[in-house]
Each structure stands twice: as structure tokens, then as C-alpha cells.
Amino acid sequence: MELKLNNVLSDFKLQFKIYGTSSILIEWPKIISEDVLKNMLNFKEFIENNYVKQKIHIISSYNSLLVVYDKGIDNIYNEISHIESWYLSFEDKNFNTTKLWKIPVCYDLDFGLDLEDVSIRNKLSIADIVKEHTSVKYRLYFIGFLPGFLYLGGLSETLYIPRKSQPRLHVDKGSVGIGGAQTGIYPNNSPGGWNIIGKTPINLFDPKAQNPCFAQCGDQIQFYSINKAEFATLTTNMKSNSYTLENTIVHD
């Protein structure tokens, strides 16, 4: 599998497209894979370290980078051939130093509104759902959809479940859910169609903080189970700002 994906990348010619008036879209193969993510994030860093002509900023999604030019682009074709030649000379490496974040989740029925439903439909006990959900180190691909919404890869197939046919008009901030093959956390109160299995007391998005979201693309996220008493304590600590999220440095 590893080898095959590397072949996909080595045979693949990046696609460059003009997007809007001041950005270039660079597209990788249309697959969701850690190899693509790694190659993309490394190339992003390479451009950031080598580009000197003007201020740019680069954002990443599953399989594309968007290079945004603060002052607009004079000659788009020059820019594209420039970045293209960089890609040819650039050498991929492993993921940069990333972090593993441990996120507490309370999988109590009071918070996990759909736990029983998921249990019946996926033929798993609630204890097994929690075990499956907490055993994986999820990869953070990017942040999108809502401010602070993490796109995570790596959900166990045993937990795949379609979105609810009737979305809820209100899902609590911090709710942890599963929608199709994805798992994620609602960073704020919002309507939502995912199956809710728990809730975290952690604040995922703080617009007034220096760093509005704790994690970065490429980081890993792992959930761990807490009980209601711990949930209450952590909620209090979050409110008084006396709680710092745990992380460890990963070299992979």
C-alpha cells in the first residue's frame, strides 16, 4: 500500500490552477491519504521557507494547497512555472515534528445522545464504541467548515455510520460525533446531522487567543474517556483558564 501510494505521487504531475484574483491552487492526486498530506505539508513548508518576492500565505486541505498572494499576482504563468520547478527539485521527507493531543471526552448517555442508536445499528456495545473511538490516533488533515472544526482521518470502519436523516437544529458546543467515515467535534453550538457519541469540555476555538486553535495540520489527536465528575471539573477549569491541554511531541 505504502509503495503503491508513493508511486502514485512520483508519477503524478501536480495540477496548477488560477483561483480568484490573487491565489494559485495546487492539486495533488484526488485521494485522501497520509502520504499526500505529508508531501503537501512538506512542500508548503518548502515554499514558505524559499519564497521571498512578496508576502504570501498558504493554506492546506485534503489534497490541495492554496497559495494566496497578499498583493495580487503580476504574471500568473511565471509564478506557476516557478513553483512547479521547485516541486521538481524538492525532496519529500517524513512528517515534520508533530504533536499528539489527548482530548478528554465524556461518553455518558446524557451527552452521547446517539450512543444507543449507534450501538444497535453497528452491533457494538457502548463500551466497544468507546474503545474503538479512543484507540486510534487520528490525523488532523485541516481545519474548515466552521471556525475550529477539525477534519480528522483514521476512524475505525466499525464506527462508520451515515449522518442522521433528520439533522438536529441544535448540537451543543463540544459534542463529539460521527458522520459517515468521519469523526469530529462541534467547536460551537450549531445545527448538525452527525451521530453524537460524547462531549468534550475542551474549547476548540478561541478567537481572542494568540493561537485560536491548539492543533496544526499534520498533528495527531487521540480521545480518552472521562466520567461526568471529571467532565464537570474540567469544565470549571476551562472557564477559569487553569487548564492546559496535554500533548506529546511525535517524530514519525
Add this chain to the structure above:
Amino acid sequence: MIRVLDSGFFTSIQDAGRKRFQQFGVPQSGVMDNYASSMANAIVGNTSECAVLELTMVGPKLMFECATAITVTGANMSPKINGVLISNFVLINVCRGDVLSFAASTIGFRSYLAVSGGFKTEIVMGSRSMYKNVTSNHCVNLGDILKINATKRPIVSHAYIKYDNTYINESEILITRGPEFDFLNSAQLSVLFQKEFTISEKNNRMAYQIKELVVNQFKEIITSFVLPGTIQLTPSGQLIILMRDAQVTGGYPRVFQLTEPSINVISQKMTNHKIRFKLEDSFT
């Protein structure tokens, strides 16, 4: 200070928006009609980054608690000071206690009120643009006090500022190719460039939907970036024109991209207005 006596239909503080926070999932936001708001800032002598008040369809009723100089641009909502009609695009010095009121728009959909020095409301992530869960409020409400700096003496307009308001009634919308433009076949292209389209009642700062459907067999794409001005075409045939408050990513094919001036034109459209698309580049 300005006291809000009536909030109008939907009124918000906007500036140039947040350009560097999409990596956190934060929309760009900012003024919908960049032309009208730039004019407003220029007339009162502000730099173009100053925050203005964006009014939608029916403007608010505001009381000035200090002297300042103001102007109103964009849509015509028949602004009045103390009940006396004033013109758009004119610099007016107001005194403490003066009341500025608006009626429903007769031409266009969004007006801009600039005050000398700009609105001094909270800055979050480098911008005063209001957006839910980013700023404390997502719109201006009855009873709000909006911070502005008082002028010490009346402002005199020196420069004659030329403006052209004809774009407000423009129905031709210039587009360039979006990343998935090539998904479109010749039949779909001829529909898109020959038919007239109607703005649906689902239109706001996030997106404008189009009533007519464009039949397609497109698959969703892997979630990727979208920008203000991107037109998505959903598998059910829905055209969605993304605007300034659009989410930063989306999963529908991005067939078109509006030119910047056309984003201003769409910002002045309301339900049932008609538009036509025209490809701007020379590849037609």
C-alpha cells in the same frame, strides 16, 4: 458614540475582513460591496481599511451622541437626518442628538454608512467585521452603542470624488473559470451562458442561491477550499454563489469564480432579481 434606536433588517459592522485566518476555519467576512464602501470611506476622508456600517434592505435608526461627519453610499434607502431627506454620496456633518433614519431600499440592496475615522468597535483576528462565534455580536441590535470618535470641528469636503452607481442595476455577471470548470459539458455551458437566472429567497452574506437548476451528473469533490465569489454547482443542480461570509471549504464542484466587481454587483441583488453570466476571459 452612536446609539442604535432601531436595528433595521440586518445591519453589521464590516471592514476589509480577515484574510489570514482561513487555516483556522474562519471566513474572510468584510464588506459585501467593496466599491460602495470604499467610496463611503473616501468621501469622509478615511483610509479604505476603516470599518463602516453595512445596511441591508431596510436601514436602521441611529442617534449620534457626538459630532461627526458621515456619508451614505450604495443602495438608496432614502436616508433622513431629523426627518429631512439627505442624498447618498454627500458629506454631511452631524451634531450630537441628530437622528439618522432609513426606509426600505428603492435601488440596490446594501448601503454603507461611513463616519469620520471609522467605527471603533472590537477587533478580533485583525478585523472588526462581525461574524458569529468570532466577534461578540454577529449583527447590530437595538440598544447597542457603537463607538466612534467625535470630530472637533466640521469636516469640509475638499476633493471631488467621482462615482458611478450604474453597476447596481447591472444584470451581466462576469465570471472566470473555477477549478472544476472543465466538468461542464457544452450543453451545460450553453444553458449557463444563454439563460437568464433568478436570485432565490435564500440569499445572505454567506451565499446567494439561484432558482433555476442546472442538470448535471457531477460527483461531489474531496472537500477543498472555496473563496468569496466561487459559484458551486451541486449534484441536485443548485447554483450557489458564495459571498464574503462563506465557509472556507466545501465539497461541491467550483465551476465559476466571480470577478471582484461582479461580487459587488451580486451584493446589490435581492430575491427575484435576474442575472446573466458572461465569461470574462478570452477562451470563449
